[in-house]
Amino acid sequence: MRIVTWNINSLRLRMPLLAQLCADTTPDMVCLQETKVPDALFPLDAVRALGFEHVVFRGMKGYNGVAILSRAPMQVLEDTPDWCSRGDCRHIAVRYGTGTQAIDVHDFYVPAGGDIPDPVENPKFAHKLAFVEEARRWFSARAMRRTVLVGDLNIAPLEQDVWSHRQLLKIVSHTPPETERLMAWQQTGFIDAMRHFVPPAEKLYTWWSYRNRDWSASNRGRRLDHVWVTPDLKDALRGMQVLRHARDWEKPSDHVPVILDIDA
Known part of the structure; x- marks a missing residue:
C-alpha cells in the first residue's frame, strides 16, 4: 500500500499538480491538507477521474480542509472530536480494509x-497548543492498533528537522512548548515512520517558505509534515520518500508530498 500525504495549499488551484503527483507515484491513498474548498464545491469528478472512486472530505471556504482519496473502499470513523470546539475541518479519519488486517488512517492539519x-x-498560538494537547489526551485514552497518522502537524520537533535549531527556538513551529507537546502526542502510541528511514541526526525537511527567492540554494527548510504508525506496523514499513522536487513544480505548494510504502 502506498500512502501520500500532502498539504496541497488549495485543491482547486493545484488539481493539475495532484494529477501529476498521482501519475508519477501511483498512490493507493492520498491524504490532503489545506484543501481550502467547501464541501459543496469539492472537485469530486476531477478527483475520481484520477482513479480514486472513494473520497471523503471536510472543507470550508478559504482555509483549512482535509480530504482522503482512495482507490479501495474505506469507512469514515465518526467518533472523532470537534477539536477545540471550532468546527474548523482539521481532521478526518477512515478505516481502510476489513477485519484484522484493516488499517485506520488519520489525516490532520494542525x-x-x-x-x-x-x-x-x-x-492563534494558544489555539495551537490547546489543539495538540487535546489530541494527546484523546489518543492516550485509546488502545490503538494498525493505525497510521499523517498530515501537516505544523511543528518541526527535532533539531535536524529545521535548518537552524538555535535560530528557530523562538520561531513558531520549533519552540519548546510546541515540540514538547508534539512529542508527548507521538508517545501516546506511535513511531515516527519518517525517522525510521532517515536517522534523527540527518536533516529532513518537507516545507520551504515562499519568502525564499531561491528556496533550494538557501535550503532553509522545516519538517512540518509527518507520518506516524503504531508499533504493530513497524515491521510492515517498506519505504519513505520526501518529494523535494515538487517544490519546483509550477505554482507549487510550500509543502512537498511525503510517500509511505507499507505492507497492508
Whole structure:
C-alpha cells in the first residue's frame, strides 16, 4: 500500500499538480491538507477521474480542509472530536480494509499558530497548543492498533528537522512548548515512520517558505509534515520518500508530498 500525504495549499488551484503527483507515484491513498474548498464545491469528478472512486472530505471556504482519496473502499470513523470546539475541518479519519488486517488512517492539519510564540499575546498560538494537547489526551485514552497518522502537524520537533535549531527556538513551529507537546502526542502510541528511514541526526525537511527567492540554494527548510504508525506496523514499513522536487513544480505548494510504502 502506498500512502501520500500532502498539504496541497488549495485543491482547486493545484488539481493539475495532484494529477501529476498521482501519475508519477501511483498512490493507493492520498491524504490532503489545506484543501481550502467547501464541501459543496469539492472537485469530486476531477478527483475520481484520477482513479480514486472513494473520497471523503471536510472543507470550508478559504482555509483549512482535509480530504482522503482512495482507490479501495474505506469507512469514515465518526467518533472523532470537534477539536477545540471550532468546527474548523482539521481532521478526518477512515478505516481502510476489513477485519484484522484493516488499517485506520488519520489525516490532520494542525493550526499554524501565528507569528508570536506567546499564548497570552497570540490567541492563534494558544489555539495551537490547546489543539495538540487535546489530541494527546484523546489518543492516550485509546488502545490503538494498525493505525497510521499523517498530515501537516505544523511543528518541526527535532533539531535536524529545521535548518537552524538555535535560530528557530523562538520561531513558531520549533519552540519548546510546541515540540514538547508534539512529542508527548507521538508517545501516546506511535513511531515516527519518517525517522525510521532517515536517522534523527540527518536533516529532513518537507516545507520551504515562499519568502525564499531561491528556496533550494538557501535550503532553509522545516519538517512540518509527518507520518506516524503504531508499533504493530513497524515491521510492515517498506519505504519513505520526501518529494523535494515538487517544490519546483509550477505554482507549487510550500509543502512537498511525503510517500509511505507499507505492507497492508
